[in-house]
Amino acid sequence: MQPEYTDYPAGTAGSGKGPVLVVIVDSVVNQINLLFFFFYKDSKNSKIIESFWEIHAKRENALMKSKLREEKVKTRMLVAETEAIAKVRELQAEQRLTVRSEMTEQMKLYAASATKITKLLLDQSIGTEGTEVKTPPSSPTIAMPRVGRTRHSKSGETDICSEESDSISEPDYESFTRAYNGMKNDKKWVLSTGTIVEDALYNFGIKCMHEHLSHSFVIDPDDENYLNEGIFTQHELEEIRGFQKKVLPPVPQDLLLYLDSFRTRTTADLRRLVFRQEAMDQNFDRHEDFDRDWIRNTVYNLLREYEADSLTKEHLELWLLIHVWSFIDKAFENISGIEAVRGESCCLASSARKNEKRTVAALITLKRKMLGRRGDLIIRKISTEYGCAEAGKLFQGEKGTKLLCEKGLKTPKMLKDIFNSLCAAVDRDEQKVRKLESIGFLHAGLKMSLLRLDSPAGYTCRISRSKLLEIPSQVAEFSSKVLPVILLAWRAKTIVAEMIRLVEEENELDEKDRLQHLLDSCETSSASSKRVKVDLPSALNTLQKRRKKILLTGQLGRPVPLKLKAREVSGSNEDESDGDDSV
Numbered sequence: 001m002q003p004e005y006t007d008y009p010a011g012t013a014g015s016g017k018g019p020v021l022v023v024i025v026d027s028v029v030n031q032i033n034l035l036f037f038f039f040y041k042d043s044k045n046s047k048i049i050e051s052f053w054e055i056h057a058k059r060e061n062a063l064m065k066s067k068l069r070e071e072k073v074k075t076r077m078l079v080a081e082t083e084a085i086a087k088v089r090e091l092q093a094e095q096r097l098t099v100r101s102e103m104t105e106q107m108k109l110y111a112a113s114a115t116k117i118t119k120l121l122l123d124q125s126i127g128t129e130g131t132e133v134k135t136p137p138s139s140p141t142i143a144m145p146r147v148g149r150t151r152h153s154k155s156g157e158t159d160i161c162s163e164e165s166d167s168i169s170e171p172d173y174e175s176f177t178r179a180y181n182g183m184k185n186d187k188k189w190v191l192s193t194g195t196i197v198e199d200a201l202y203n204f205g206i207k208c209m210h211e212h213l214s215h216s217f218v219i220d221p222d223d224e225n226y227l228n229e230g231i232f233t234q235h236e237l238e239e240i241r242g243f244q245k246k247v248l249p250p251v252p253q254d255l256l257l258y259l260d261s262f263r264t265r266t267t268a269d270l271r272r273l274v275f276r277q278e279a280m281d282q283n284f285d286r287h288e289d290f291d292r293d294w295i296r297n298t299v300y301n302l303l304r305e306y307e308a309d310s311l312t313k314e315h316l317e318l319w320l321l322i323h324v325w326s327f328i329d330k331a332f333e334n335i336s337g338i339e340a341v342r343g344e345s346c347c348l349a350s351s352a353r354k355n356e357k358r359t360v361a362a363l364i365t366l367k368r369k370m371l372g373r374r375g376d377l378i379i380r381k382i383s384t385e386y387g388c389a390e391a392g393k394l395f396q397g398e399k400g401t402k403l404l405c406e407k408g409l410k411t412p413k414m415l416k417d418i419f420n421s422l423c424a425a426v427d428r429d430e431q432k433v434r435k436l437e438s439i440g441f442l443h444a445g446l447k448m449s450l451l452r453l454d455s456p457a458g459y460t461c462r463i464s465r466s467k468l469l470e471i472p473s474q475v476a477e478f479s480s481k482v483l484p485v486i487l488l489a490w491r492a493k494t495i496v497a498e499m500i501r502l503v504e505e506e507n508e509l510d511e512k513d514r515l516q517h518l519l520d521s522c523e524t525s526s527a528s529s530k531r532v533k534v535d536l537p538s539a540l541n542t543l544q545k546r547r548k549k550i551l552l553t554g555q556l557g558r559p560v561p562l563k564l565k566a567r568e569v570s571g572s573n574e575d576e577s578d579g580d581d582s583v
Contacts, residue, residue: 189458395445
C-alpha cells in the first residue's frame with residue numbers, strides 16, 4: 001500500500017500516515033510550511049512536527065545571535081575608533097581653549113594668587129568674546145591664560161598670543177622645590193631688612209609660568225621683574241649688588257699707559273703707532289711683553305678692518321667672531337694650558353649636570369648621554385672650564401629678544417654650571433667658594449659686555465655685568481670706544497688666571513692636618529675635614545616640548561597622521577631652545 005502525499009519530494013522526514021514537511025530555509029516555503037503546520041496540528045504525527053519546529057527555532061535563534069554579535073563587534077570598533085580620534089583631537093587642542101568657557105574658574109584662581117603685573121596685563125588683554133588663548137604649563141599653584149600682545153585676525157577676532165614662540169622652556173617645579181627643601185635655614189642669605197633671599201626667590205619662582213633664573217637660585221639685581229612684582233625693594237637690590245662685591249682686577253700703570261698711547265682718530269696715525277719701534281722688538285720676553293704685543297696686534301687687526309671699511313656693513317655671526325672678536329681668544333694664549341674653544345662647543349659642566357642622575361641599565365635601559373649647552377666660546381683648561389661667550393650678528397637694542405634671552409637665562413645658566421664645577425674642584429670649601437667666579441662674554445653685533453657669576457652668601461649665586469661697550473664702525477671713535485673694550489678683555493683674562501691659581505693652589509695646613517688630608521684623599525668622603533663646606537644647588541634642568549606623530553586607522557582603513565605636542569624631561573635644552581643634544 002503506497003503512503004499518502006506521494007507528491008512530496010524525496011528525502012522528506014516522517015513516516016506512516018499524516019503530513020511530512022520538508023526542511024527548507026527559504027522564507028516563502030517556510031510560510032507554506034506554517035500553513036501545513038496549522039492544518040495538520042491535530043494529526044497523529046503532530047509531535048514530529050513540534051520537534052521539527054523546535055529544531056528550526058533553535059537554528060533561527062542561533063543565526064540571530066550570530067548576527068547580533070557581529071553588529072556589537074562592529075559597533076564597539078566604531079565607538080573605539082571614534083573615542084580614539086576624539087581623544088587625539090582633545091590632546092591636540094589641549095592648549096587651544098576659549099576664554100569664554102574657562103573665564104569663571106580661571107578668574108577665581110587669578111584673583112587668589114596672581115601678582116599685580118600679571119593682573120594688569122590680564123585686565124588689559126581679556127574681554128573679547130570668542131578670544132582664543134594658549135593655556136600655560138601646569139604649575140602647583142595656578143593655571144592662568146598666557147598673556148601677551150594682541151593681534152587681529154581677518155575675521156575681526158582678537159587673539160591673545162605670547163610674544164615668544166612655543167619653544168619656550170617650562171620650569172621643573174618638582175626639582176625646584178626639592179632643591180629649596182634641601183637648604184638649611186641657618187645658612188641662607190639674610191639681608192639687613194630681614195628678607196631671606198632664597199625664600200624670596202622660591203616664592204617668586206613657584207609663580208613663574210616660564211623658566212627663570214630664580215629656578216636655579218641665581219639672582220640678577222638688574223632684572224626688573226623683582227621690582228615690578230614686589231619681590232625685592234630697590235634698597236635690597238642695591239644691597240645684593242654691593243655685598244662682598246668683587247672689583248675688576250687692577251691694571252699695571254705701564255700697561256695702561258701703553259694702551260693709552262694708541263689714542264688717535266685716523267687710520268694713518270694708527271698705522272704709524274703700530275709700526276713704531278719698540279724695545280720688545282729687539283729682545284722679546286713672552287712673560288714680560290705678551291700683553292703689550294697682544295694690544296698692538298689687536299689694534300693692527302682692527303686697523304685693517306677700518307682701512308677696508310668693513311665695519312660699516314652687516315655681516316654674519318661667524319665673520320664677526322673671526323674678524324672682530326678673535327682678539328679675546330688670543331688674550332688667553334699666555335696662560336699655560338688654557339684653551340679658547342670656538343665653534344659651538346659643548347659645555348662639559350652643563351653635560352655633567354644633565355647626566356647627574358644617569359645610571360647603569362637595570363629596570364630600564366641605559367639613557368643616552370646628554371650633551372651640554374653649546375656656546376660660541378668655552379674657556380677651558382683640560383677638562384676644567386672657567387668661562388664662556390655667546391654672540392649674535394645684530395644688536396637690536398638692549399631689549400632685543402636674543403640679547404634678553406642670552407643675558408637673562410642661557411649664559412647665566414652656563415656660568416652657573418661652570419661655577420658649580422669650580423666649587424667641586426676646590427672640594428666645596430666655603431672659604432674658596434666665596435672667592436670663585438666664572439665669566440661670560442656677550443656679543444651683539446659690534447657691542448660687548450662681560451657677565452660675572454659668584455656666590456657671596458648662602459645658597460644663591462649672583463650675576464653682575466659691565467657696561468655695554470662697542471667697537472665703533474668709524475675710526476674717529478677709536479680712542480673713546482675701542483680702548484675700553486681691549487682693557488675689559490685683558491681684565492677678564494686676569495680674572496681667569498686668578499681663578500686657575502685659586503683652584504690649583506693647595507690649602508695652607510700644618511704638618512698634622514696635611515698628613516691627615518693626604519690619608520683622607522683616598523677616601524670617598526673626608527669626615528675629619530675641619531673646613532666648612534657649602535653645597536650649592538644645581539641649575540634647573542629644562543623641560544622641553546617635542547613633537548610626536550600618532551597614526552590612527554580611519555573607517556576606510558587608511559592611516560590618519562596626527563601631530564601632538566608632548567612634554568619630555570631632557571636631562572635636557574635650555575635652551576633651548578636649550579641647545580640640548582644627546583649622543
